[in-house]
Amino acid sequence: MSTVTGQAAFAGDPAVSPRRAGLLRRIVNHRADYLYVLPAIVVMLVVIGYPIYYTIELSLFKTPPNLQMKDKIFVGLDNYVTILRSASFRDVTLNTLIWTAGSTLFAFLLGLGAALSLHREFMGRGVLRALLLIPYVVSAVAASYVWKWLYHSDFGVIGALAVQFQLSDRPINFLDNLHSVLPSLIVVNIWKEFSFAMIMLMAGLQTVPDQLLRAAQVDGANAWQRFWHVTFPHLKSVSMVTVLLLMVANFNSFIIPWIMTGGGPAGASDIWITQIYNLAFGRQRYGVASAYSVILFIVMMTLGYFYVRALTRGDEARAG
Amino acid sequence: MTKIDGRDATAFRLQRRELVAYSIAALMSTTMVFTATTASYAQSIDLSKWSPEYVKSIAGTEEFDTAAECAKVTPLDYKGKLSYWWTGPNDASPDIERKINDDFWAAWKATYPNIETDAQNIDYNVLLDKLRTALLGNAGPMVLRLQILGGIEFSSKGYFQPLKPEDVGYASADFWPGALKSDTYEGVLYGIPTNNETMAFIWNAKIFNDAGLDGEHPPATWDEVVKDSKIIHDKLGIAGYGMVAKQNAGNTPFRFMPQMWAYGGGTLDESTDAPTYETVMLNSAGAKAALQASYDMYVRDKSVPVSALTNTQNENQQPFIAGQLAMMIAHPSEYAKMKDLASKATGADKAVADAVVENMRYGLIPEGPARRAVVFGGSNMHFIKNEYVDGGFDAGAAKAFACFWNSPEWSTKLAWTGSNPGNLRGFKTKWMKERLDTIKFLDVTTSMLPNGIPFPVVPYATEIMNHIVPDMLQNALTEKMTVDEAAEDAAKKVQDLMAGM
Structure with missing residues (x-):
């Protein structure tokens, strides 16, 4: 039996640690299971593992515009040092944090409000729910172009309405101003993704037991107290997952800022992902762009860890 | 400080004289920069005779x-x-x-x-x-x-x-x-x-007249562009000059570089007679003067579209046909495009569009203290x-x-x-003759060819033109940096780029 042979081999080899021996033994014991998942693992290694490896490798090289990729120059950790020391990194990171925190917070709050409003039965609820889902299903590219024209600094509809209703004496400068561009983009992003939060939280609301809410009502709890002490604790897990998913999506968000401003003006709406794209495909700094990507990857993995923990905690709570 | 910063007014005058001399003597090779090269080719078209009349005389032969x-x-x-x-x-x-x-x-x-x-x-x-x-x-x-x-x-x-x-x-x-x-x-x-x-300067004569300017005489210099743009904006409340300053868009350098060269600036030394592409000129006095002129139009006078920072030339077409923009730099195709737009307009818009087409004029791109230039x-x-x-x-x-x-x-x-x-x-083809007979203003744009300056022939030219130059413009126009700082920042970026080759 191979298992016995394996055990004998590990027992006789002092170089193999007990922990490693245990892992290998488990693999051998469950070799049929591992064979079943092997194709999936191979595919993952090819489509996920190799790009990650290549990105990390490339982040250690310099790629000047007059050299092909195969002639890249090894520079060690220089790209990371360059990035971390640059003023643009600080600006872009600050933009990314504002973008992510602003979009996530307000999309969640708006989604929560919409979910709570739509949780009650009322006439036209289905229609309203469908209408609120429209931003989520509209193509991000199409939405970006529409919003770009709505915001246009000279001929935008919003600016024209503001002038018409005498809210402003000239069209509002949304996208061509250092200070207003990022908030303007965040508004578009919130509009685009609050429906996602709404759907998640509506599903979460289904799990709040009616008898608890009724009992609280009998005990004299007002609407806010019922929400805060009964409903919200039940939404904690789904809220955590929703916020984490929104954060991951926003950290990786590309379409809206790229199409609407390309990171401008003067870098005022440049976030990590647009900066990475611009460095790689606009300026051919593949090495620096890869180093940026690795930093972003580490941040995403950290968020991913908390996401998995939140999911696992939910499972454990249910199991308990 | 880069080499070219040391040039003084005498140098500019000398260069201007050289320019005139080339223009007259060579009449006109492709570009002044490559006049010397022209002699080494035995062309079937005699570039030394280049003029709108010569072009007309050989068409259809x-x-x-x-x-x-x-x-x-x-x-x-x-x-x-x-x-x-x-x-x-x-x-x-x-x-x-x-x-x-x-x-x-x-x-x-x-x-x-x-x-x-x-x-x-x-x-x-x-x-x-x-x-x-x-x-x-x-x-x-x-x-x-x-x-x-x-x-x-x-x-x-x-x-x-x-x-x-x-x-x-x-x-x-x-x-x-x-x-x-x-x-x-x-x-x-x-x-x-x-x-x-090469592109040309396009303007709406009616807007000029309405603003009290001479509709048949466009600004002859870039300083006059700044001045006229302000007059038009102040008197009529519309944009004067159709500035384009979008990042990572080829339209931006095609419109800003003629202005920079005219003031005696450049990215490298591409506007000189024998460019080596080793001298950075983005922080030269000429480059700063050109940037200052753009700053004056966008920030000080607010006489250009606010959306210039996100606009390509395409976004200038609609305001121009609507009579809301007085001047821009573009191809001869712009006239055909305006005719198309006018033909598709309806109602009150149609009358406005037809009037714009009627009053559309083409002329030479304005000159600056150093030269007249075009990409x-x-x-x-x-x-x-x-x-x-x-x-x-x-x-x-x-x-x-x-x-x-x-x-x-x-x-x-x-x-x-x-x-x-x-x-x-x-x-020499009959199609060229047909073009000349049917396309209004084609001769104006072809006559700009001798003023053409090619972009630097270096591997990082796209980064300079599509990124560093628009960045410089945006940094100055948004007041993220002063004009001086923006120019020095751009020059440093190019120097770093050259050092990293």
Whole structure:
């Protein structure tokens, strides 16, 4: 039996640690299971593992515009040092944090409000729910172009309405101003993704037991107290997952800022992902762009860890 | 401080005299920068006589048989495959450009029916990024038409095959020397100029008159552009000059560099008689003066579109046809586009649009203290090396196509409203005569050709022109930096770029 042979081999080899021996033994014991998942693992290694490896490798090289990729120059950790020391990194990171925190917070709050409003039965609820889902299903590219024209600094509809209703004496400068561009983009992003939060939280609301809410009502709890002490604790897990998913999506968000401003003006709406794209495909700094990507990857993995923990905690709570 | 900063007013005067001397004596080679080169070619078109009258006199004087010429390069029954990427007509193009494009593909299919063709018309601002990505994955097309600025980056990396007009049945002498020079890297030619053009200054005479200016006399200098733009904005409440300052968009350097060169600035020393591309001029007095003029229009006077920072030239078309923009820099095709837009307008808009077309004027791009300048523009056709082509390179098909596209017939037709034939023999065709007879203002733009200055022929030219120059503009126009700081910052970026080669 191979298992016995394996055990004998590990027992006789002092170089193999007990922990490693245990892992290998488990693999051998469950070799049929591992064979079943092997194709999936191979595919993952090819489509996920190799790009990650290549990105990390490339982040250690310099790629000047007059050299092909195969002639890249090894520079060690220089790209990371360059990035971390640059003023643009600080600006872009600050933009990314504002973008992510602003979009996530307000999309969640708006989604929560919409979910709570739509949780009650009322006439036209289905229609309203469908209408609120429209931003989520509209193509991000199409939405970006529409919003770009709505915001246009000279001929935008919003600016024209503001002038018409005498809210402003000239069209509002949304996208061509250092200070207003990022908030303007965040508004578009919130509009685009609050429906996602709404759907998640509506599903979460289904799990709040009616008898608890009724009992609280009998005990004299007002609407806010019922929400805060009964409903919200039940939404904690789904809220955590929703916020984490929104954060991951926003950290990786590309379409809206790229199409609407390309990171401008003067870098005022440049976030990590647009900066990475611009460095790689606009300026051919593949090495620096890869180093940026690795930093972003580490941040995403950290968020991913908390996401998995939140999911696992939910499972454990249910199991308990 | 870079070398050129040391130039004083005397130097500018000297250069101006040289410029005038060249203009008169050479009358007119492709560009003043390449006047010396011109002499080494025996051209079928006499560039020393170049003038609107000369162009008119040679138009329609020769007949060409495209199929017969190309059959000598690749037999007409040749069976093969071709993949081709280029930037062709889009929604902003005049209708006639789209029709000619359709006619071309029909003629190509009829002439070489056995060459299976996969042609991709890719947006001007997307093509470079897409090509870079494709080449990294060895998935490029066989044949490519690329803006004049983009070629050297890929030639220097070894992606392109050496390619000269003789390879596809034509003589190098029949192409603008400046255009050939712009595609030559380390002494080797890597492409065939498909079309070459210079832009012109366009204005709405009625707006000028309404603002109390002379509608028949546009601003002669860039300082006057600043002044007139302010007058127009102050009196009429509309934008004066159609500034374009979008990041990563070719339209931006095509409009700002003429201004910078006119004031005596530059990115490198591309505007000098013998450029070495080793001197950074973005922080020169001339460059700062040009940037200051833009700052004055955008920030101080607010006389240009607020959306200039996100606008390409396409976004200037609608306000111009609506009578809300007085001046802009563009191709001769702009007139055709405006006629198209006017023909599609209805109701009250129609009257406004017709009045704009009626009052549309073309003139020379204003001059500055140093010179009158314009970007020597155009595109080149390239062959990509076999190992970087998706599916491999088919030499017979590629040569047939290059011959067909660059023939006197099609190089003229495909440049109908927006450019001029890269193959100078195109100027002798009956189609050139038809263009001159039917396209208003074509002679104005062709007469700007001798003032054309090519972008620097260096591998990092696209980064300078599409990123560093627009960055500089945006940093100054948003007041993120002062004009001085923005210019110094841009110069440092170029110096770092050169140091990192």
